[in-house]
Amino acid sequence: MNKLALLCRAGFEKEVAGEITDKAADLGIFGFANLKEQSGFVIFECYQPNEADRLAQELKLTELIFVRQMFVVGELLQNLPEKDRISPIIEVYQAINPILSSDIVVETPDTNEAKELLTFCRKFTVPLRTALKKQGWLGAKESSKNSVSLHILFIGSGKCYVGYAYNHNRSPFLMGIPRLKFPADAPSRSTLKLEEAILSFIPTNDEKKRLNEQMIGVDLGACPGGWTYQLVKRGLFVYAVDHGKMAESLHDTGRIEHCSEDGFKFQPPKRKQIDWLVCDMVEQPMRIAKLIAKWLVNGWCRETIFNLKLPMKKRYQEVKLCLNYLEEELTKQGFWFNIQAKHLYHDREEITVHIAVMGQK
C-alpha cells in the first residue's frame, strides 16, 4: 500500500493535487496525483516504498486546506464478486496484518452518483466488521499510540480502495463531513459555515474560554445575521457591520449593535477591546487578507475567522498568496500566531481561515 486517498468537495480535485504535491515535497516525499475532475477524490501515488504511510502520520490533516479525509490505500479492487465482497478485502488486509486497528469505516466520495452507494456501505459495514474481528483485528483502543481505523472507499458497485488512517490524524466524521443541524431560529443557512469553523478550529474543551459572555465581536458583512447568531449564541456582544438589514430576532436579544457602514472603513468603537473579528464579505481574497492583517496588526482583535471567496480558476495559488501575505505581515510585527485554513463542508467556492494571535515579541 503506497498511495494516499484524499477526499474533497467535487470540483476541487486540482486544488488537492497541487496541495498534496507541494506539502509532500516539503517532507521530501515525491509522487504523482491521479485525478478525475468532479470525482470528489484524488489518489496520490508515492514513488518510494512506505512513503504513503509516512505522509499519513506526519502530514497533518488539519494543515491540508482542501482535504476532508486522508488514508493510505493500495491498488483499486475491481469486480468484487456480488456474493462475497468480503474475502478479497480480508486478503488485502492480511498482507499488512492491522493488529492496531480500532474500527472500520466504509465510505464513498461526496458526489451524487457515489452517494447512492451509501446505503450499501452502511449495510456492508456490519458483516465486514464481524469478519475483521474474527481475524483478531479491530481490538485496539482508538487512543492507543499508532492505532489506525480501517477505511474502505467505494467508488462504484464492486469497486473500492482498501486502506487505513492513523487515528491521531483523521477526521472522526464519515467522509470527513460533520453533520450539523440547521438551527430553526438562525437567520440564514450560512450560520452553518461559522458553526463548522468553530467546531473545526477551536478544541471543544477551549470553546467556553475562547468565546463567552465577557467578549465582544465584530461581524463584517453581517446581514442577515447567520454568523452574528453563532457569536450571540455563545454569549458575545456583536457589532454587526453591513448596509443591509439584520434579522429582528437578533435585535431582540439586546446583544447586537447594527452599524450600517462599509466594512472596509469600520473601526472598533473607542475604548472597546474587540476579542473576535468575523468576516463573510464577498470581495477579492487579497482585499480581505489585507483588511484582516490591518485589524490584527493594529491590535483591534485577537482572534478571527473569515472567508476567502474563490471564484477564480487558480484557487490554490490565490489561497497561497493570501496566506503567505498574512503570515509575512504578522511575522514582520513579531507576532506569535496560529493560522489554519480549511475548505469546510459548508463552504462552496470559498475557504475559511482562522487566526489566533498568542502574543508579540
Ligand SMILES: C[S@@+](CC[C@H](N)C(=O)[O-])C[C@H]1O[C@@H](n2cnc3c(N)ncnc32)[C@H](O)[C@@H]1O
Ligand atoms: C454572504 S453575505 C453574509 C452572510 C452572513 N454571514 C450571514 O451569515 O447571514 C455578505 C454580506 O456582505 C455585505 N457586504 C459586502 N460588501 C460589504 C462592505 N464593503 N461593507 C459591509 N458589508 C458588505 C453584503 O451586504 C452581504 O450582506
